[in-house]
Amino acid sequence: MEEARIDKWLWAARIFKTRSIAADACKNGRVTVNGTTVKPSRLLKVGETVHVKKPPVTYSFRVLKAIEQRVGAKLVPEIYENVTDPKMYELLEMSRISGFVDRARGTGRPTKKDRRAMEAFTEPMYFDFDDDFDADS
Secondary structure, rough: EEEEEEEHHHHHOOOOOHHHHHHHHHHHHOOOEEEEEOOOEEEOOOOEEEEEEEEEEEEEEOOOOOOOOOHHHHHHHHHHEEEOOHHHHHHHHHHHHHOOOOOOOOOOOOHHHHHHHHHHOOOOOOOOOOOOOOOOO
16 A cells, blocks of 8 residues: 555554544644645655644654554554654653643643642742751850
8 A cells, every 4th residue: 555544544553542533633733744734634655754743742753654554563663764853852851850830721720739749849948047056156
């Protein structure tokens, strides 16, 4: 097979968990092929570069095989080559380290535990030096 629908390929290559999530990503403009936004029905050819935005990172994949049937995880390296910029992975790691500072929309109110973790992370620590030092000595 030389061509495949982009939504089926994204699902078959295990980039998205379901085909409907892949189609929604295409409809919402989070998937581009060679720099142009695509619809879910766009046919994908071998050698094209697919960019997928999963905030805060934009992943890039070079198509090695155009497939529409889902494959096992061990066969994924035969389907695409990951050409994502290493700086994107650094950005992802920084967002993981930062923790709760930037909450995603729609996640609701922070729990009491989340709030305490945010306060511990953002508030400066104060030390009480009065107990350690005597003014008289």
